[in-house]
Structure formats: structure tokens, C-alpha cells
Amino acid sequence: MKLKYYVLFFVLQFAISGIAQTSKDEVLFTVADDAVYVSEFLRVYNKNLNLVQDESQKDVDEYLKLFTNYKLKLKEAKAQGLHEKPSYKRELESYKKQLAKNYMTDAKVNDALVEEAYNHISNDIKANHILVRLAEDASPQDTLVAYNKIRDLRKRAVNEGFEIVRKQVHNGKTVFGEELGWFSGFRMVYKFEKVAYNTPVGEISEPFRTRFGYHIVKVFDKRKARGERTVKHIMISTKQGDTSTDAETRIKDIYTKIKQGETFEDLAKEFSDDKNSAPSGGLLKPFSSGQLSVPEFEEAAFALQNKGDISEPIKTNFGWHIIKLENAKPIGAFKELKPELEDKVKRDARSQLIEEALISKLKDKYGITNTDLSYFKTILNEDFYKRTWKLPEDFKGAAPLVKIGNKQLTNADFGDVLLSQQKRIRGTQSFDKIVEDAYNSFLNTNLKQYQEEHLEEENKDYAYILGEYRDGLLLFDLMESTIWEAAKTDSVELKAFYENNKANYFWPVRVNAEVASSANKKVINKVAKLMKKNMPTDDIKNLVNTNGEVNVIFTKDTMATTHQALPEKFNISKGVSKVYKHNSGYIVANVSEVLPKKQKPYEEVKGLVMSDYQTHKENVWLNQLKEKYKVVVNNDALKRVKAELKQ
Known part of the structure; x- marks a missing residue:
């Protein structure tokens, strides 16, 4: 999809x-x-x-x-x-x-909710809560029991201390006393969020209900939101077969080179295992507080205050990182964030408030007045609770019930709704409430349906x-x-296309090499001499990296000429290369093997071949369509179009 x-x-x-x-x-x-x-x-x-x-x-x-x-x-x-x-x-x-x-919304209510959302995301709240669990469809009796319990807990919390009571009553089943930490707008269900933001620091809220049950919340602190950070990072992942200290040793070596004055971005390009960010010097997309799933990384990033600040190595589930602050951006202006907030509001529980406002607006637009439902309340009986209720034989189905625009709804339309509604009723609600709830749902659905059916006539953008x-x-x-399905199933044609275009599918010339990198040309010249003497890499490192300084880092891999460790004009040949200037430093490579250009087998490139074949097939097909359907261009009109577009 x-x-x-x-x-x-x-x-x-x-x-x-x-x-x-x-x-x-x-x-x-x-x-x-x-x-x-x-x-x-x-x-x-x-x-x-x-x-x-x-x-x-x-x-x-x-x-x-x-x-x-x-x-x-x-x-x-x-x-x-x-x-x-x-x-x-x-x-x-x-x-x-x-x-x-x-296009079906109430603009005034929507704007108010968007403004409120902006206020919430502009501030963070630190709070804890106590929850008495209660099902959304709980009976009135169970609801009253839960409400009385949360009310009693609030009294205790006021007298004994919120944290004392929270820890005592938490059982993880029916009562939850939880630490929530810092959060901002859209991080909690809307009802909870709204109460939390309306509760003063140090106060305990009155009991309130969400879909989870009854809560009380205590707000400990409020602060301005931390905004957005843009950072660069160097990541060394823990690879299979490495010891627990390999990645840590490598990141500390890189950190030492940074302290020695080498450029963060060049080191990221050359050594970072995050292949997505390495080519851009480790640059990551901007993120806000609570957005990342890596709290250690987030806290380290937000701890950096000034552009150019660099963290010490930190460990996360992804490996080891060094972070450099590129930009610290406060929460954007309301005008800037409004489109994003509007989208979030429509997908959030706030949308229910917009829905209620829309229904009120449509009722006014189509002149809906109160409808007499007494007839329906009299025809319900105990069978409704057993889900066996039927409309009476003398049911007045043809009688008009309510008119929306030019659409007349009858008793029969609502009668069908009542018949289906009995399958959803739980407990023994009163007949009056059953009819009124069902009618409100029936009317709201038909109001929106009528507007939707006529929306294309009323709204040009829509x-x-x-x-x-x-x-x-x-x-x-x-x-x-x-094109697409035909290309997938036509295996014979696909293989033939590959055979006719083999030159497009090959491995370039590659090398198995160990590359030494240093910011100091004298050091790299020394390494080159030692390489030519076949000195083991570890011995070279011990000889060159002295007194706690990391003067050279080695990278061993199978590399194409486009590899990040190699300069653009690297000469492919076996043995120790000449010294090259690369980024802001120097490299020398010891090439143990040159792998020649090699044809890629069909099975390895089948996906790419299929994509190319689809493009080819589409071009052939378009030429056939041009023969089937004659296209005639009005050249005089085209000239006028070009003249207009140049103005």
C-alpha cells in the first residue's frame, strides 16, 4: 500500500x-x-x-x-x-x-483548540497521578463506587501527602499511582492533558474521568518547553564479534582526536557507522524533547547550550556517540506551527469538541428543531434488553420524522436504527435514554452525510x-x-531484458584495504614507511599513538573508490599507496587485494532489473497509445500559453 x-x-x-x-x-x-x-x-x-x-x-x-x-x-x-x-x-x-x-468542521472551535494546543506544547509539566481504573461502559453503580474512591483518595492526599498516598495505594491492577515525569501537549490523552495544564504548581486536581477511569493529578513543576535541537553525531556501533570494549575504545580515540583539534565533520565522514548521516558530517534531522526513543542521546543533546559544543562519548542501545550542537531552536511562532497543530487536533480526542460544534452549526443551517420521540419511547418493551425486540405490526413507518435540507427522513429510517441498537445495549438503561441516545446518533450521522453529499456542489476547492x-x-x-503486475509476472521477458542490458549491472573495481588516517602529514608518512615494512597494525598504533594522543586511526574494509575513507582520485593498485590529502587530513592505504569489475548475477539485481524493465515497458506502451489515440496540439494556443507564463 x-x-x-x-x-x-x-x-x-x-x-x-x-x-x-x-x-x-x-x-x-x-x-x-x-x-x-x-x-x-x-x-x-x-x-x-x-x-x-x-x-x-x-x-x-x-x-x-x-x-x-x-x-x-x-x-x-x-x-x-x-x-x-x-x-x-x-x-x-x-x-x-x-x-x-x-472541509466539515467548525472553524471557531478548531482555532480555539489549536491556540490551546500551542500553549501546551510551549510549556512542559512535571506531574504524577493516581488512577482508579473503570471501564468506559461501566454501570452507574460501579461508576459511583470508583468516583467515591478517588474522592476519598484525594482527601487523604491533601491531608497525608500526595506521594505517600500514591505509593501506598498503587497495586498495578485496580489502582495505579504513577510517576509521569515531564510531558507536554499531545503526550497524554486530551482530558488528562487539559486538567494537568489547568492545575497550579503544587496543587492536586479535583477528580476527573478519562477512558481509563478516574484520576487525580498533582503538578510539581512547569517550565518553558526546551524547543528543538539540531545536532551532528559520530556513532560507533557494537558489531558482532567485537569485545565489549572495542567500540568504546574506538569512540574514545575519536574523541581524543577532536580534543587535539581535528574537525568533527571530517571525523564523522571517515569513521561514523551511521551511514545516513556520515556523508553530511554526522548531521541529523531536528528533534524536540520527548521525540526520540533514545533518552540518553536526547538528554545529552539538550545539555549542550552553545553552537559548536561537543559532548563526551555517551552510550545508548545503538552504540557509542559523540554529539555536536548545530542549532538550538526555541518553540516556533504560532503562525509557523499552526498547520501541523491543526492536523494533530483533528486526529486527537479534541476532535470530539469540533464534532459537537459542527453538529450544532448544521442543525442551525438546515433548521433542525426538537423532534417528538414519545411514540418511539412507548413502543419499546422488555424484549429490547433480550435483543429480541421487533417493530410493532401497526408501526407508523411512513410518518415523517425530520427533514434535512430536501431529504425527508421517516419513522422507518429511525426504526431500523433502533432495531440494530439493541445489539449494543448493555445493562438496563431506561427506554427514554435508549431512544434519545439512538436518535442523537441517527440525526448527527444524517446531518454529516447530507453535508458530505452536497459538499462538491458547495466547495470549489474540495x-x-x-x-x-x-x-x-x-x-x-x-x-x-x-505495467507493474505484468513486469512482475513476465519472468521470461525480464530475464531477456537483463541479458540485453548486462552492461548496466556490475560490481565496480574494489579493494580489500586497510586505510590509515591522520591530521598530521609527518605521522602518516611514518605510517606509510612502517606499512611498507609489513609491520602489524597494532604495533604501528602502539608506536604512533603515544602519551594518550590518537594520531592515527585505521579502517579495514572492502572498498569501492567511492568509500568514505578513500580520496576521490585514489589509484587502485596492490600494495602501499602514496600519501593522499583527504578531507582536512591525510591517508595512506595498504591494498592487499584488487577485486576486478564483476558482472552481478541476475538473482542479485532482480529488483533493479524489474524497475528498469518497467520503465522500458512503459515507454513502449506510451508510443502505442499515441498511435491509438491521436494527439493534436493547437500551436497558436500553445504560443499564447508560453507568452503568458513568461510574463
């Missing part, structure tokens, strides 16, 4: 909505009998200009080729009837519902995006059935 969504993101760059164009639009080109208008092309080109990575695609002619290819594929998809497939319709409906959520999804999904199905 990840592949699917990646492809959709790409193809949607060239997708356009199916909204009809006005007759005054000028035709830019036609695919068979289908016209593509200038306005369509300009809208898509301008929309995606900043998304295009390849500069050549910003050229109008090149972009027109991509857009034409897209239209050809879309024409073929519809010709194959892929838009009628049940799976396509289901997928589109799923996207439609997900997309509609972004209509455009839905159109893009509609065409993007269609194109994905076409590519999957025509």
Missing part, C-alpha cells in the same frame, strides 16, 4: 478535476475526441511548478509532454472501463470520506481535489494492471 500512495502523490501532480470547462475556453490539444483546455493546463502547471524537481519539466514543452502522456493514460483507463470496477469505486469512496473531513483523487486512483489501477 505504501507504493500505492507514493505513486498517487506523483500522478496527482498531473491530475485535473473533471469539472466542466466553459465553452469560451480555448482548446490546447485533443486526445482522440477529448478536448483539453488552456485553463486546465495553466492551472495544473502553475499549481505544481514548485513541486517539480527536474528543472527540465518546468519548460512548457517538456511539461506538456508529461501532461499529454497523463491524458493518454487516462483515456486508456476509461476505455478499459476501469472507472466501473467495484474496487475502484470503493477506494474512491474511502478517499472521498477522508477528504471531506477536512471539488478540485476530489477530481484529482478520482483521476489519480484511476491511473494507478491502469499502471498496476498494464
Whole structure:
């Protein structure tokens, strides 16, 4: 599925909505009998200009080729009837519902919650809590027992001390007394978070309920959030077969070289086992407090205060690290973080408050008034609790119940809901509550459904995006059935493609080598002489690394010329190399074996071959589509488009 969504993101760059164009639009080109208008092309080109990575695609002619290819594929998809497939319709409906959520909200409530969330992430809280566990669907009797218990515990905590009571009552089953440490917004369930932030330092909250049960929380401290850190690191992992001290010794040697004045970034490039960050001098993506799953690393990073500060070696589950602070960034401005916070609020329990505000707004919009439910309350009986209840024979199903816009809902519609509701009822709720709860759910569902059904008519942005999804999904199905699946199953053609393109799949020339690195040219010259005398590496290290100083570090590996330890113009030959300047230091390599360029077997490169074959197959297929569906470009219109885009 990840592949699917990646492809959709790409193809949607060239997708356009199916909204009809006005007759005054000028035709830019036609695919068979289908016209593509200038306005369509300009809208898509301008929309995606900043998304295009390849500069050549910003050229109008090149972009027109991509857009034409897209239209050809879309024409073929519809010709194959892929838009009628049940799976396509289901997928589109799923996207439609997900997309509609972004347009079905109450802006005022949403903005208030986003502002509150910003305040919470801008401050950290240190707190502990006591929880009396209680199921969400607990009976009124059990609920009262739990509430009375947490209320009594609060009284004890006030009189005896919160921590004393917390430790005494914790049993890990029905009562939990837990240390929470520092946390900020979105780290706890919303109800808990809100109470914690509203409780003054040193105070104990009143009892409150979450989905876990009843809590009281004591807030010990509050502080401004620590913001974000950007760091570089050098990592030495503990490899299989190493002794427990090998990695530690190596990281301490590197740390000594840093203290001796060698460049952190160059050492990271040459020695760090984090291959993702090593090429950039150990640079990691920015992170905030609580974001990493490596607390030791996080605490060491946040302990660094000034740009350029370097930590001592620290140990984590990944190995040993040295950390250098690149940037300490405080919490961003509200305007900067607002889009991210809006997304989090919609996925958080806060969304329930937005939902309630939306329903109230829709009731006003569609003129919904209180509905008389007395008839339904009279037709329920004890069978409902047994899940055997049925609508009476004289049920007034055709009678109107409530009207939403131009959609009339009847007693029969709500009667069906009540029939299904009895399967969910637990305990013996009153008939009045059963009917009222069921009706509220029924009404809310129908209000949102009615708005969603008419959203495309009311909201142009929603209509455009839905159109893009509609065409993007269609194109994905076409590519999957025509190119991707065919390439996977056509093993004979795949093997033939490999045989015809063997020159593209080989191992480059590599060496088995031991590389010595030093910031001091005299030292590396000395090492080179000792290498030529076949002195063992450990003896060289003992001779050169004296008085606690690390003057040389050795790296032993099978290396291509692109290996981080080798300079760009390294001469591949057996024996001890000349001394090279590399990064801000010098290296010499002792090459024990030169491995010649070697053909990669088919089984080793099958995935890469398949990718190349798919590209080849798609190009051949596109040429066939151009023959099947004639493309005619209106050159006069194209000239006017180019002139407009140059303005």
C-alpha cells in the first residue's frame, strides 16, 4: 500500500478535476475526441511548478509532454472501463470520506483548540497521578463506587501527602499511582492533558474521568518547553564479534582526536557507522524533547547550550556517540506551527469538541428543531434488553420524522436504527435514554452525510481535489494492471531484458584495504614507511599513538573508490599507496587485494532489473497509445500559453 500512495502523490501532480470547462475556453490539444483546455493546463502547471524537481519539466514543452502522456493514460483507463470496477469505486469512496473531513468542521472551535494546543506544547509539566481504573461502559453503580474512591483518595492526599498516598495505594491492577515525569501537549490523552495544564504548581486536581477511569493529578513543576535541537553525531556501533570494549575504545580515540583539534565533520565522514548521516558530517534531522526513543542521546543533546559544543562519548542501545550542537531552536511562532497543530487536533480526542460544534452549526443551517420521540419511547418493551425486540405490526413507518435540507427522513429510517441498537445495549438503561441516545446518533450521522453529499456542489476547492483523487486512483489501477503486475509476472521477458542490458549491472573495481588516517602529514608518512615494512597494525598504533594522543586511526574494509575513507582520485593498485590529502587530513592505504569489475548475477539485481524493465515497458506502451489515440496540439494556443507564463 505504501507504493500505492507514493505513486498517487506523483500522478496527482498531473491530475485535473473533471469539472466542466466553459465553452469560451480555448482548446490546447485533443486526445482522440477529448478536448483539453488552456485553463486546465495553466492551472495544473502553475499549481505544481514548485513541486517539480527536474528543472527540465518546468519548460512548457517538456511539461506538456508529461501532461499529454497523463491524458493518454487516462483515456486508456476509461476505455478499459476501469472507472466501473467495484474496487475502484470503493477506494474512491474511502478517499472521498477522508477528504471531506477536512472541509466539515467548525472553524471557531478548531482555532480555539489549536491556540490551546500551542500553549501546551510551549510549556512542559512535571506531574504524577493516581488512577482508579473503570471501564468506559461501566454501570452507574460501579461508576459511583470508583468516583467515591478517588474522592476519598484525594482527601487523604491533601491531608497525608500526595506521594505517600500514591505509593501506598498503587497495586498495578485496580489502582495505579504513577510517576509521569515531564510531558507536554499531545503526550497524554486530551482530558488528562487539559486538567494537568489547568492545575497550579503544587496543587492536586479535583477528580476527573478519562477512558481509563478516574484520576487525580498533582503538578510539581512547569517550565518553558526546551524547543528543538539540531545536532551532528559520530556513532560507533557494537558489531558482532567485537569485545565489549572495542567500540568504546574506538569512540574514545575519536574523541581524543577532536580534543587535539581535528574537525568533527571530517571525523564523522571517515569513521561514523551511521551511514545516513556520515556523508553530511554526522548531521541529523531536528528533534524536540520527548521525540526520540533514545533518552540518553536526547538528554545529552539538550545539555549542550552553545553552537559548536561537543559532548563526551555517551552510550545508548545503538552504540557509542559523540554529539555536536548545530542549532538550538526555541518553540516556533504560532503562525509557523499552526498547520501541523491543526492536523494533530483533528486526529486527537479534541476532535470530539469540533464534532459537537459542527453538529450544532448544521442543525442551525438546515433548521433542525426538537423532534417528538414519545411514540418511539412507548413502543419499546422488555424484549429490547433480550435483543429480541421487533417493530410493532401497526408501526407508523411512513410518518415523517425530520427533514434535512430536501431529504425527508421517516419513522422507518429511525426504526431500523433502533432495531440494530439493541445489539449494543448493555445493562438496563431506561427506554427514554435508549431512544434519545439512538436518535442523537441517527440525526448527527444524517446531518454529516447530507453535508458530505452536497459538499462538491458547495466547495470549489474540495471539488478540485476530489477530481484529482478520482483521476489519480484511476491511473494507478491502469499502471498496476498494464505495467507493474505484468513486469512482475513476465519472468521470461525480464530475464531477456537483463541479458540485453548486462552492461548496466556490475560490481565496480574494489579493494580489500586497510586505510590509515591522520591530521598530521609527518605521522602518516611514518605510517606509510612502517606499512611498507609489513609491520602489524597494532604495533604501528602502539608506536604512533603515544602519551594518550590518537594520531592515527585505521579502517579495514572492502572498498569501492567511492568509500568514505578513500580520496576521490585514489589509484587502485596492490600494495602501499602514496600519501593522499583527504578531507582536512591525510591517508595512506595498504591494498592487499584488487577485486576486478564483476558482472552481478541476475538473482542479485532482480529488483533493479524489474524497475528498469518497467520503465522500458512503459515507454513502449506510451508510443502505442499515441498511435491509438491521436494527439493534436493547437500551436497558436500553445504560443499564447508560453507568452503568458513568461510574463
